[in-house]
Amino acid sequence: MSPEAVENDYRLQGQIGFVLRKANQRHLAIFSSHIVDLTPPQFAALAKLRDVGETSQNQLGGLIAMDAATVKGVIDRLAARGLVQLAKHEVDKRRLMVRLTGEGRQMIDQLVPVARTITEETLSPLSAKDAATLVALLSKIS
Amino acid sequence: MSPEAVENDYRLQGQIGFVLRKANQRHLAIFSSHIVDLTPPQFAALAKLRDVGETSQNQLGGLIAMDAATVKGVIDRLAARGLVQLAKHEVDKRRLMVRLTGEGRQMIDQLVPVARTITEETLSPLSAKDAATLVALLSKIS
DNA sequence: CAAAACTCATTCGCATGCAAATGATAGCTC
DNA sequence: GAGCTATCATTTGCATGCGAATGAGTTTTG
Incomplete structure (x- = not known):
């Protein structure tokens, strides 16, 4: 693969930083709707x-x-x-x-x-098991 | 279980909102150390x-x-x-x-x-498989 | 076509979030 | 005990991040 091909493969939406920010956004929206x-x-x-x-x-x-x-x-x-x-x-x-x-x-x-x-x-899109997995994995990178 | 017992069971550190914020913090620190x-x-x-x-x-x-x-x-x-x-x-x-x-x-x-x-x-504490799982699960709650 | 509805951008106000500098106090060490 | 160091809190400056209000321009609709 050429260097440019490598570079072009970069997908912002798949980066951990980007999804973290978006997940946070959604959580904040849910939080605000319940606690004003x-x-x-x-x-x-x-x-x-x-x-x-x-x-x-x-x-x-x-x-x-x-x-x-x-x-x-x-x-x-x-x-x-x-x-x-x-x-x-x-x-x-x-x-x-x-x-x-x-x-x-x-x-x-x-x-x-x-x-x-x-x-x-916030975790409703996930099964109980996946939700637990997510929290566990997030804790590991915190 | 009494109502108080239920309440006392609340652990901030295990809440999705809290771990999301902390994970974001660590990511930001790593980001800043590489890109000024x-x-x-x-x-x-x-x-x-x-x-x-x-x-x-x-x-x-x-x-x-x-x-x-x-x-x-x-x-x-x-x-x-x-x-x-x-x-x-x-x-x-x-x-x-x-x-x-x-x-x-x-x-x-x-x-x-x-x-x-x-x-x-950012994902280095996780195996490649776990890293992929994390990003996938985060995407689902974004 | 004219009014209503919508979109785009801007601005204001408020609340994180962090780096860096500062002042006050406490603790340690010779 | 004096000096060095560490800790706690505060302040300033900058950069998100979002709700709400506003103004300008565009589109839809009656």
């Missing part, structure tokens, strides 16, 4: 806080795979809405501790079942 | 223009799954760098036609092989 009040990152933050209780902002970022700059924005917006509460760590004055408020707790408890629906709908 | 000059959306735009020749901005957006507002920003930045060329359609005055410049053509030709490497590296 929160974005996926905001939901992830609340869900994780519900699991772990109080943590520092950066630590939370680590748990939900967000860098410091990104998590700050997310947390600030949640705090502005009264869903999380912020407080300086008493000993280590660098750390900004985050915890759910009662309102935040109530909202996330309410939304977790909805999140299940979102996951189901 | 372009972002993935910019690359997609150039690669698609190389395939189809001249198209309108919106049409291009449709081909690479970008909405009108997003594609405009991407194209404007490519145009500012002289990688694409813009011109009003002579008949239909609404349309803004986009095409590669010589420079853009040269850049994308050069980068397509690199993109292959990026795809490979």
Whole structure:
């Protein structure tokens, strides 16, 4: 095969990066149709806080795979809405501790079942077995 | 199982939305380490223009799954760098036609092989068979 | 043909997402 | 204990990404 033939064989639509982006797009659309009040990152933050209780902002970022700059924005917006509460760590004055408020707790408890629906709908084109395979393979390349 | 037990069973890390986001993150990191000059959306735009020749901005957006507002920003930045060329359609005055410049053509030709490497590296934790399965399953939920 | 409906592009506002630089604090090490 | 290093948070700058509103131009339809 000539070099040009090799090059011409490149199909954008089959590249992993492209399909990842498209799959993400569809998931976001489904998410938004079920949950209007929160974005996926905001939901992830609340869900994780519900699991772990109080943590520092950066630590939370680590748990939900967000860098410091990104998590700050997310947390600030949640705090502005009264869903999380912020407080300086008493000993280590660098750390900004985050915890759910009662309102935040109530909202996330309410939304977790909805999140299940979102996951189901996103994976609905696949059999249960294929869905499990997909999540497993994605985890491996994460 | 009590309702609370059901709720407590929710694991963020296993949700399709979360793994999609993380996989995307890793892919972006790999992409950036190989291609510094372009972002993935910019690359997609150039690669698609190389395939189809001249198209309108919106049409291009449709081909690479970008909405009108997003594609405009991407194209404007490519145009500012002289990688694409813009011109009003002579008949239909609404349309803004986009095409590669010589420079853009040269850049994308050069980068397509690199993109292959990026795809490979992203999928390197998987066997060839699993990689193909992953892309196929992702396509189904896109 | 004139009005309605549609398409294309643009703009605005908001929310990620990340790199890089900065300041404050903590911990380590000699 | 002073200095070096590491960590935490913040800020800035840039690039997606999408919803919604707007304006210009085109097509359809009554």
